[in-house]
Amino acid sequence: MTWKKETLITLLVIAAAWQTAATFFSPVLFPSLRQIGVEFGAILTDRASLVSAAATSLRILGGMAGAFVAGGLLGMLMGRVGWIERYVHPALTFNQGIPALSWVVFAIIWFKTNELRIWFIIVMTTLPAFAFQIYDSWRAMSKDLLEMSLSFRPGKWDLFRTLIWPSVLPGIFTAWKVNLGNVARVVVVAELVGATSGVGYELLEQQQQFDMAGAMAWTLVLVVFVIVAQKIVSLCEDACLRYRPASERSA
Numbered sequence: 001m002t003w004k005k006e007t008l009i010t011l012l013v014i015a016a017a018w019q020t021a022a023t024f025f026s027p028v029l030f031p032s033l034r035q036i037g038v039e040f041g042a043i044l045t046d047r048a049s050l051v052s053a054a055a056t057s058l059r060i061l062g063g064m065a066g067a068f069v070a071g072g073l074l075g076m077l078m079g080r081v082g083w084i085e086r087y088v089h090p091a092l093t094f095n096q097g098i099p100a101l102s103w104v105v106f107a108i109i110w111f112k113t114n115e116l117r118i119w120f121i122i123v124m125t126t127l128p129a130f131a132f133q134i135y136d137s138w139r140a141m142s143k144d145l146l147e148m149s150l151s152f153r154p155g156k157w158d159l160f161r162t163l164i165w166p167s168v169l170p171g172i173f174t175a176w177k178v179n180l181g182n183v184a185r186v187v188v189v190a191e192l193v194g195a196t197s198g199v200g201y202e203l204l205e206q207q208q209q210f211d212m213a214g215a216m217a218w219t220l221v222l223v224v225f226v227i228v229a230q231k232i233v234s235l236c237e238d239a240c241l242r243y244r245p246a247s248e249r250s251a
Contacts, residue, residue: 018033027213028210028212030212031212031216039211039217049202052198053198053225055198056198056199060180060183063123063126063183064183066119066123067122068176070123071175076164079135092127092128095124095127095128100189107190125186126183126186133178134168136171138164141163141167169241170237173241176233177233184225199221202218203215
């Protein structure tokens, strides 16, 4: 049985369980799959709804891009400079213990514009994962291979291109795939406070109307975006890491 078949079976079981619950409970609590499908289709055919969904997608990508640049630099500096690792590593660990809701409160107090608040929240919640993943990839680099490379007296760019970058690239892809799932939950929380568009804003609207079908439909919009984005990252990973066995690339 292939992974695709297993995924299909899992989805069918979840759908069957939901439809069974919809049979015995009020539609306010468990709307039928048909109701959810109608709401989902309405989102895909409504221009304003698509703009709202696109706003969330752009916020996710923009925030993760900022976290990737900052986290990547910190990760490589921690791996290269001992004193930076000793000071920055505890700070990033401390950051990981701060709840996303706390960053929402801080952002509201510190910044005036909603877009800057949301961007800041996403960056602060995803930066440690990028930094630690790249740092761990740097530390896992073969010391024997590094010493052999240095014996040829390569330039800094040649050393980075031929050894360092290939060593940290798998960790970068892993961090992107992991963070895409995490940031999807964070951005909804961020958009619940002050945003006038986005999936989080739309979910708040559905909650105020007690529209469970609409809430599920908007949740599916975000889930679909994450699945598609992770698939794109996986395809890029397969293309860049062709030298690795397929089982390692998909792990």
